[in-house]
């Protein structure tokens with residue numbers, strides 16, 4: 001398989017080696033995502049960014065069937081853009097509008113091969129690399145309309161394939177597949193941990209484990225069930241090298257594993273019976289809908305699986321937009337890690353169970369929020385709503401940074417809130433003024449006949465501060 005990027009062994013998605021500190025404490029580390037794994041998963045997930053109007057599955061024959069696309073823009077190994085298709089713009093076009101010529105020398109990771117309309121502009125902007133997930137492309141070859149003969153690729157999709165191939169062969173941008181095998185044991189590790197993480201600590205009592213419905217849904221969306229059809233699509237995209245065994249089976253196996261991991265992370269933040277409620281504080285402007293909040297916190301959960309912390313993975317994403325309305329744009333994202341450029345095991349890895357405080361990690365780890373703000377792609381303008389989604393309650397070290405950066409909303413969990421662990425404390429969050437705080441919690445929903453009203457309460461015994469019932473779900477299934 002074509003490798004999209006070269007990384008060191010630890011970077012390439014292998015489990016980090018077990019290390020033995022001189023104090024002879026063994027640390028057990030789980031596997032982590034490689035950067036390519038993370039970009040694949042983020043791009044697939046972004047494709048499902050909540051839309052006001054769902055994508056139209058019933059286009060008539062002869063009309064282009066454009067599928068939603070997710071896109072991750074990377075510069076110097078840092079994510080500088082997260083994009084998704086909307087009603088007007090394709091994800092590729094949205095990236096052009098936001099980054100313009102700054103896309104030069106960036107790497108773009110698409111959840112589908114982009115259409116010729118997007119591709120010509122992206123190539124023109126001088127990007128260095130374009131990678132895409134090897135499923136059905138943006139101009140769908142799968143759904144050729146309700147009246148089209150089954151299995152036949154539409155003329156539009158064929159024409160688009162010819163044009164994209166022509167653009168590809170004349171382009172200086174390197175165009176390749178977005179797929180890298182996951183580290184050994186990753187699927188099981190995510191399946192086991194997605195519901196046991198700190199973020200969901202108060203919500204883990206119901207149906208733990210991999211959600212098969214979720215796996216089914218994502219498989220339908222991102223995999224091509226029929227082998228012959230998949231081969232045919234790869235051939236149309238001039239990827240005939242991947243149609244030969246054993247490469248074809250490997251490709252399909254690796255795709256399935258990535259989809260399973262995505263399903264497990266998504267299942268870890270249940271859609272039903274839980275949501276974000278606002279802590280007591282004067283409302284400035286509303287936050288985003290529950291669906292968007294859940295989507296963004298799952299982005300943060302994906303980032304958390306790239307942590308360098310031996311014990312607790314934390315992910316953070318900051319999105320901003322005018323009054324929280326319209327298209328949001330990425331400010332920054334990150335996960336907790338040792339300072340950029342440091343070699344693995346150069347710093348202490350121990351937590352507060354290590355008696356010798358010099359051996360503890362706390363003075364060295366850069367927190368997820370700190371990475372998101374340090375490597376932010378733009379400043380926050382004072383008129384906009386800037387929303388931080390973070391999988392762990394922000395600590396006292398981060399609170400002043402969050403406030404000074406201009407964050408207006410925080411979506412998080414209250415696990416560890418008001419606790420002082422010596423090396424790290426979480427005492428300032430509760431008294432943080434001027435920032436809207438939304439805490440994930442269980443919700444009680446009313447019996448089915450109330451569905452039309454469909455309002456939900458935050459459970460007061462879980463968060464005594466709950467003063468407000470968020471009215472965002474349009475109805476529980």
Ligand SMILES: [Zn+2]
Nearest residue numbers: 090115118138
């Ligand atoms: Zn397009």
Ligand SMILES: [Zn+2]
Nearest residue numbers: 367395397398
């Ligand atoms: Zn912190």
